[in-house]
Amino acid sequence: MRLGTLIENDAGSLAEKTVTGFALDHRKVAAGCVFGAFQGARVNGEDFIPAAVENGALAVVARAEAEVDGAVHIVSEEPRRQFARLAAKFYGPFPSTTVAITGTNGKTSTAELTRQLWQLAGHPSASIGTLGVTTRQGQVSTGLTTPDIVTFLSNMAGLEREGVTHASFEASSHGLAQYRTEGLPVSAAAFTNLSRDHLDYHKTMEAYFDAKMRLFREVVDPDGSVVVWMDDPHSAEVVAAARDRGLKLLTVGRGGDTLKLAAQEPTHLGQTLTIEAFGESFTVKLPLIGAYQAANALVSAGLVIATGGDTAETLGHLARVVPVRGRLERVALSKAGAPIYVDYAHTPDAIEAACEALRPHTNGDLHIVFGAGGDRDTGKRKPMGETATRCADKIYVTDDNPRSEDPARIRADVLEGAPGALEIGDRREAISAAISAAGPEDVVLIAGKGHEQGQIVGDRTLPFDDVGTAREVAA
Ligand SMILES: CC(=O)N[C@H]1[C@@H](OP(=O)(O)OP(=O)(O)OC[C@H]2O[C@@H](n3ccc(=O)[nH]c3=O)[C@H](O)[C@@H]2O)O[C@H](CO)[C@@H](O)[C@@H]1O[C@H](C)C(=O)N[C@@H](C)C(=O)N[C@H](CCC(=O)O)C(=O)O
């Protein structure tokens, strides 16, 4: 693509030069790249403009205050947003139907269930989120929930070239605040719930919620749809934002109108849902346990219906979905006969949701093994301990991903909310202790790391997998 085509009248004498790519990091700039110079959380990208030009940058997207010599200065007061728009023009086309999901918990599950429902309806589909890029063929990790904008758009374009027509993606609050998922058309957006997380970055709950609300206020297409899980204290604000913009609204849940959850009955390996929709009543045998997965399943069905799916067919397909990796995944049975589950709960609300999901399947005690991640919201640690104390019977506080922090300090923060808990720093030992202690009527929940394949200690990632560890220990 010519620079003159990309930025129309602003390219000056460089209009005929060919744009070869986009880069956020000056070290990734090659000749012909457009460099985005952003003020980050750690450093100011504007300091790297001379080095980016040296490496061959043709144009630099930056604030007016930044100095650009030797390349076209594309001035913007919101450089990340402008960069995303231009990058989308360069990388497109994208899958014709894309939908985004935000919320504190449930994004990965909803994105993945949406992909499965589309696939069951015959659409070549993909999802992008915490699990990586998932298609029918498999999964490739990107390292972040919402990857950087260049990775995001180039992956979306790659999916389109492979024939994918439908793609769902997770819009994390960091991703939304940093315009990491902009530029491409978004047909529908969904809200799952809001509770405490990431206050290290956003500082207040208001700022955190505002970051998420950008999805509805700015990102979803003007003729798009919004799907709202209605049984959350913040749902009404999402509904109001959708109405303000005249977006189509689909409400789901006990308080929903489009897909009303009229009844929910746990069964041995799943649950039976009664859903009222468009004047009819549907019975769905969902093969996933846990009230929370019913919420995610209904939001997914809402997204599929919002993007043209038939209601009866979509609800019918819910009986055929498969569990999402590391989300209430039943991984082994202990020698004593206690089922062992792995779940990604890493917030107070998620711990409560995971414990509540397993309670109907527990005749004896519920054992929970968990810790908290380092370099993340420290204020959630004590409430995580308190929630576990309230919702489980036997608590083992261990290490999650300590990152740069002292693991003992993190455990002490969690233990403040769970004074009666056993403290076992080594995660394998903690898992082993819980599995050995559990009786035949008990259930073991290993929370916090779900699908993760490593434990981040300092700047090293040591191989670690809750599922594999539980199976080895239980064998
Ligand atoms: C706090 C945060 O979100 N940081 C992310 C953000 O960095 P930033 O823009 O603040 O970057 P910075 O490091 O200060 O640098 C500023 C700019 O200078 C550039 N730079 C920097 C150094 C250099 O030598 N040359 C150079 O050009 C950088 O590319 C950047 O554009 O943008 C980077 C690229 O897009 C991300 O890799 C980085 O993620 C860090 C590693 C991270 O840990 N992020 C986590 C907290 C995160 O984003 N998590 C969310 C939510 C998880 C969930 O709840 O699901 C996620 O979506 O994964």
Ligand SMILES: Nc1ncnc2c1ncn2[C@@H]1O[C@H](COP(=O)(O)OP(=O)(O)OP(=O)(O)O)[C@@H](O)[C@H]1O
């Ligand atoms: N709808 C929900 N309501 C409450 N808790 C939920 C819900 N969905 C999932 N959870 C809990 O949150 C955990 C994470 O779920 P999931 O990975 O789907 O969320 P996420 O929003 O993608 O998380 P992350 O922000 O880490 O990417 C689950 O393992 C479960 O404990």
Ligand SMILES: N[C@H](CCC[C@H](N)C(=O)O)C(=O)O
């Ligand atoms: N996307 C979340 C995942 C947290 C998972 C947990 N295992 C941890 O490391 O805190 C985050 O980056 O905050």
Ligand SMILES: [Mg+2]
């Ligand atoms: Mg996720």
